[in-house]
Amino acid sequence: MGSGQSDRVVDADIAERVLSRALASGGDFAEIYAERRGGTTMKIDESRIESVESGAEEGAGIRVLQDGTTYFAHVDGLDPDDLERAASEAAAALRGDRVEPRSLRAVAPSPQSIAQRPEEIPVKRKAQLLHELDERGRAEGSLIAQFVASYGEARREIAVANSEGLFTGDDRTRLRISAQAVARSDDKVETGLETLGGHRGFELFDDDPAEIAASAARRALTLLDAGPAPAGSMPVVVGGGFGGVLFHEMTGHGLEADHIQKDASVYAGKLGERVAQPLLNAYDDGCMPGEWGSDAIDDEGTPTQKTLVIEDGRLTSFLYDRVRAERDGVVSTGNGRRESFRHLPIPRMTNTYIAPGDASPEAMIGEVDKGFYAASFAGGQVDPATGDFVFGVSEGYLIEGGQVTRPCRGATLIGNCLDALEAIDAVGTDFEMKSGTCGKGGQWVPVGTGQGHVRIAAMTVGGTDL
Amino acid sequence: MRGVDVSAVDVDLAKRAVETAVANGADDAEAYAIEETRREISVYGEEVESLTAASQRGIGIRAWIGSRVGYGFGTDLSPDGLAQAAARAVSTAEAADPDEFAGPPASAGETPVVAGLSDSSASEWETAEAIELALAVERAATQADPRVAGVTQAVYVDGVERVGIAGSTGIAGEFEASTAYAYTQALAEGERSRETGLGFGLARGPAGLDPAAIGQEAAERATEMIGASKPDSRACPVILDPTVAASFVGLLGGTLGADSVQRGRSPLAERLGDEVAGEAFVLHDDGLDPGGPASSPVDGEGVPHRRTALIEEGRLRTFLYDTYAARRGGTESTGNAGRAGYRTSPSVSASNLIVTPGSLSFEDLLAEVGEGICITDVAGLHSGVNPISGVFSVGASGRVISGGELAEPVREFTIASDLVSMLRAIRAVGATARWVPFGGSVRTAPLLIDEMTISGS
Incomplete structure (x- = not known):
C-alpha cells in the first residue's frame, strides 16, 4: 500500500477513515489534501545578513463536493484526530445518507529530481551566497547606493487522497534569489530588480548566480539617465x-x-x-x-x-x-x-x-x-x-x-x-x-x-x- | 500530551515559548502566538458555491544572541513543537550578522484598552443566517439595475483571532478581536464587453454589515462604467474616490516607515518638518481607533499602540517606528511593529491610517473641480509604483467631470505622478470618510488633486 511520498505525509488507512468520515452525511466526492512544509529565508541589506527566518508547518484541507457546492475545512496538524475533526467540520452542513469512499489505490508520485537538497547545505553557505551577490551588485559602480538581496528555500511534501480511490503525492523543492539595486545621482533615484528561481535544489546556483546582482545594478544605473x-x-x-x-x-x-x-x-x-x-x-x-x-x-x-x-x-x-x-x-x-x-x-x-x-x-x-x-x-x-x-x-x-x-x-x-x-x-x-x-x-x-x-x-x- | 490543553493561545503559551528559547541558548526571546477561526461563504447564482470552516494557529519566536537576531516559527504548539521553533530561532540567529541596534523592546508599562474589538455576533450567527446575508448581497446587486447580468460571486467572511505576546524583558499582552466582511463583484452588460464593479463592507460582526448597500454599491460601480471610452491624454484636476485615495494613502504609509527612511529607500527621507502635502491633508496613524480593522491594545512586539500625527498643516511630523528603528534613530517606538501572521518577524508598518475629513461634500468637490476626472478604480499598484522614488504610473478608470458634475465614464488610461508631487497638489479633502481595507487599513474621504497627468489616446 506504500506510495512513497504520500504515505510519509498521511497513512493510507488513516486517509480512508477520514474520507469515510467526510462522506458520513453524503456527498458526491471527498478529498484530503495533507501537507508538510518548511523553509528558510534570509536577506542581505546594508551588506549585513538579517531577517534569517525558518519554520515548519503541517496541516490538511478536506473538502466534500455535493450538487455544485464545496464544503471545506482545514486544520493545522496531521494527527488522525486533527484530520477527523476537519472531516466532521467539512461535513457539518450536509444532511444526506452516508456514502462509502472507494479503497485507496496508491499512485507512485514522480517528483522533479533535486540534486542537492537545500536543507543539507549549511546556512553559512547561503549567507555567503548573499554576500557574493552584494559584492557583485555594489561593484557595478559608486552610484549604487543601496543593495538588497534575498534567499528563499521551501519544501512542500503533499499527499492527496480522494473518494474515487486516488492516493498520490508530490515532493516540491523551490529555490529563489532576488537582487534589488538602488542607484542614486543628485536628486535621482532608480531601482533595478532581477530574480533567479526554479523547482530545483542548490544546483540552481551552479552557474554564476551573482550575475543577477550585476544585472539589477546595471538596470538601476541605466535608468539614472532616463x-x-x-x-x-x-x-x-x-x-x-x-x-x-x-x-x-x-x-x-x-x-x-x-x-x-x-x-x-x-x-x-x-x-x-x-x-x-x-x-x-x-x-x-x-x-x-x-x-x-x-x-x-x-x-x-x-x-x-x-x-x-x-x-x-x-x-x-x-x-x-x-x-x-x-x-x-x-x-x-x-x-x-x-x-x-x-x-x-x-x-x-x-x-x-x-x-x-x-x-x-x-x-x-x-x-x-x-x-x-x-x-x-x-x-x-x-x-x-x-x-x-x-x-x-x-x-x-x-x-x-x-x-x-x-x-x-x-x-x-x-x-x-x-x-x-x-x-x-x-x-x-x-x-x-x-x-x-x-x-x-x-x-x-x-x-x-x-x-x-x-x-x-x-x-x-x-x-x-x- | 493528549488530554492536556497545551494549545490554548494566550500569554502563558507565549511565556512558555520564551522560556524554551532562553533555555535553548537565547539571551533574550519573544514569542507571538495566534489562533484564528474563520468561516467563509461564497454564493453564486442564488446557490452556495463554497462553505469553509477554518481554524489555524501558530507561533513565531524571535531569539537574540548578543546583537544577532533570528526567527523560528511553527504550527505545532506542543512542548516539542515549541522546542523545535525555539531551536530554529536560535540557529537562525547564529547565521545572522551582528547589528548593534538589535534587541528586544523594554517592558512597556501600562497597556491601553480598546473597546469593542470583539462583537459576539461573529460567533453567534448560525451558518444559515450567514448564508442568507451573502445571498442578500448578491440579490441586492442583481436587483439594483436591469443591466446587471449577475455577479462573479458574493462572499461573506467572519472570524475571531486570539493573540498572545510575551518577551523575556517582561513584555506581556493578549487580546481577542473579531471581524466580518462581505463583498461582491457585479457584472454589467457593456456595449463591447462586460463591466465590473466592487461593493464591500466590513465590521466587527455580521450585525454591523449592510448587505443591501454592499450589493448596490457593486451594481452602481459596474453600471456607471457602461459605454466607457478612452479619454484624451491631458493634465487636469482629479478627484480620487475613497477606495482609490486609500490605496495611495496605504502606499504613503509604507514610505513613512522609519526603516525605509533610515536605509535611504523612501522619497520622504530627510523631509522631516518639511511641507510635503497640501494644507488640507492631515494624516494620523492610530492603532487604538475602535473602528479600525487593525486596532489592538499592542503592536506586533507587544508595545502599546497609540495615535501618532504624521502629517499636519501639510508638514511631515514624524516617521513610524518599531523598537529596532527607534533604537537606530535614537527615539521611541511609535507602536508600529506590524505582523503579517506568525510566519515572519515583525517589521515597521502603519496600523490604521486616518485622513481627517474636510468640509466639502462630494458635490462641492465636483463643483470645485469644474472640468476634470473622478478616478473610481486603479489597477497595477504593485507593479506601477516605485516605493523608493515615489514615482508611479497606474491604470485607472472613472468618470469625466464636466461643468462641475459627473459625466461620461472613461477607462483604459493611466495616471502618473510621484507621491510627493501628488500630496502637495491636494487642494481639498471631502467630508464623507469610509474605512477601506485594501493595501492596509485606511479611513479616508475623497481627495481633490490639483493636477495629474492622464495618458489615454
Whole structure:
C-alpha cells in the first residue's frame, strides 16, 4: 500500500477513515489534501545578513463536493484526530445518507529530481551566497547606493487522497534569489530588480548566480539617465523572459475555466475561434523540468501536462481544475492549484509562454519608426471580465527610427486583452523563462512566464510626456 | 500530551515559548502566538458555491544572541513543537550578522484598552443566517439595475483571532478581536464587453454589515462604467474616490516607515518638518481607533499602540517606528511593529491610517473641480509604483467631470505622478470618510488633486 511520498505525509488507512468520515452525511466526492512544509529565508541589506527566518508547518484541507457546492475545512496538524475533526467540520452542513469512499489505490508520485537538497547545505553557505551577490551588485559602480538581496528555500511534501480511490503525492523543492539595486545621482533615484528561481535544489546556483546582482545594478544605473516615458498609443516591443507576464495577464487569466464558466472572461465562447494572428502559439506547461511553476501533480492529484492554448492564432483550450472540468464534461488539464492546505484549489496557470516565432528581435525593432521598448516588467494585473490590463514597466526605452534610444522612467502599458492579443504582429526566435508569483482570489502561487521578443502593433503607453 | 490543553493561545503559551528559547541558548526571546477561526461563504447564482470552516494557529519566536537576531516559527504548539521553533530561532540567529541596534523592546508599562474589538455576533450567527446575508448581497446587486447580468460571486467572511505576546524583558499582552466582511463583484452588460464593479463592507460582526448597500454599491460601480471610452491624454484636476485615495494613502504609509527612511529607500527621507502635502491633508496613524480593522491594545512586539500625527498643516511630523528603528534613530517606538501572521518577524508598518475629513461634500468637490476626472478604480499598484522614488504610473478608470458634475465614464488610461508631487497638489479633502481595507487599513474621504497627468489616446 506504500506510495512513497504520500504515505510519509498521511497513512493510507488513516486517509480512508477520514474520507469515510467526510462522506458520513453524503456527498458526491471527498478529498484530503495533507501537507508538510518548511523553509528558510534570509536577506542581505546594508551588506549585513538579517531577517534569517525558518519554520515548519503541517496541516490538511478536506473538502466534500455535493450538487455544485464545496464544503471545506482545514486544520493545522496531521494527527488522525486533527484530520477527523476537519472531516466532521467539512461535513457539518450536509444532511444526506452516508456514502462509502472507494479503497485507496496508491499512485507512485514522480517528483522533479533535486540534486542537492537545500536543507543539507549549511546556512553559512547561503549567507555567503548573499554576500557574493552584494559584492557583485555594489561593484557595478559608486552610484549604487543601496543593495538588497534575498534567499528563499521551501519544501512542500503533499499527499492527496480522494473518494474515487486516488492516493498520490508530490515532493516540491523551490529555490529563489532576488537582487534589488538602488542607484542614486543628485536628486535621482532608480531601482533595478532581477530574480533567479526554479523547482530545483542548490544546483540552481551552479552557474554564476551573482550575475543577477550585476544585472539589477546595471538596470538601476541605466535608468539614472532616463527621461520621462511617452504617453499615448504606439507600437511596443516587449522583451523576452519576464515579458511573458504580458501573455500571462492578457490571455492566461482569461483562459482559467472559473472565469469562463461565469461568463466573466472576454474569452468565454471563443473556443476554436481565431483570437490572434496565425503566427502565435502558446502553452501552459506544468511539467517543464526544473521550472519555477512546475510540479509532478497539481494540488488535486492530477498529473501536470503541456496544454496548447493557442494554436496558429486559434484558441484551443481553457485551463481546468476538477470541479470546472466536470462541469464542462472534459478532463482536468492539471491546473487545480492552491497556495497551501488552507486554500481551495482553483484553476491556475503553471508555466505559461508564447512559443518562439520566426522574427529576429533586431528586425522587429528595426521596423518601428517611433515606439516603445519594454525590456522588462515589474508586474501586471488584469480584470478578466472586462479584459482591461496594466503592466508596470521596470526597464523601458524609446524606439526612434528603428533604434532603441534613451531609457524611460515610470511607464505603464495599458490595454484590452482581445485588441492587444490580436495586435501581436511579430514573435521572436529567442526564448527565455522567468519565475514570478501570481495572486488570485487571495492565493499566491509560483508561476513561470516566458517568451522571446514580441511586438504589439499599437498599445497605450502611460507616461508623463504628453 | 493528549488530554492536556497545551494549545490554548494566550500569554502563558507565549511565556512558555520564551522560556524554551532562553533555555535553548537565547539571551533574550519573544514569542507571538495566534489562533484564528474563520468561516467563509461564497454564493453564486442564488446557490452556495463554497462553505469553509477554518481554524489555524501558530507561533513565531524571535531569539537574540548578543546583537544577532533570528526567527523560528511553527504550527505545532506542543512542548516539542515549541522546542523545535525555539531551536530554529536560535540557529537562525547564529547565521545572522551582528547589528548593534538589535534587541528586544523594554517592558512597556501600562497597556491601553480598546473597546469593542470583539462583537459576539461573529460567533453567534448560525451558518444559515450567514448564508442568507451573502445571498442578500448578491440579490441586492442583481436587483439594483436591469443591466446587471449577475455577479462573479458574493462572499461573506467572519472570524475571531486570539493573540498572545510575551518577551523575556517582561513584555506581556493578549487580546481577542473579531471581524466580518462581505463583498461582491457585479457584472454589467457593456456595449463591447462586460463591466465590473466592487461593493464591500466590513465590521466587527455580521450585525454591523449592510448587505443591501454592499450589493448596490457593486451594481452602481459596474453600471456607471457602461459605454466607457478612452479619454484624451491631458493634465487636469482629479478627484480620487475613497477606495482609490486609500490605496495611495496605504502606499504613503509604507514610505513613512522609519526603516525605509533610515536605509535611504523612501522619497520622504530627510523631509522631516518639511511641507510635503497640501494644507488640507492631515494624516494620523492610530492603532487604538475602535473602528479600525487593525486596532489592538499592542503592536506586533507587544508595545502599546497609540495615535501618532504624521502629517499636519501639510508638514511631515514624524516617521513610524518599531523598537529596532527607534533604537537606530535614537527615539521611541511609535507602536508600529506590524505582523503579517506568525510566519515572519515583525517589521515597521502603519496600523490604521486616518485622513481627517474636510468640509466639502462630494458635490462641492465636483463643483470645485469644474472640468476634470473622478478616478473610481486603479489597477497595477504593485507593479506601477516605485516605493523608493515615489514615482508611479497606474491604470485607472472613472468618470469625466464636466461643468462641475459627473459625466461620461472613461477607462483604459493611466495616471502618473510621484507621491510627493501628488500630496502637495491636494487642494481639498471631502467630508464623507469610509474605512477601506485594501493595501492596509485606511479611513479616508475623497481627495481633490490639483493636477495629474492622464495618458489615454
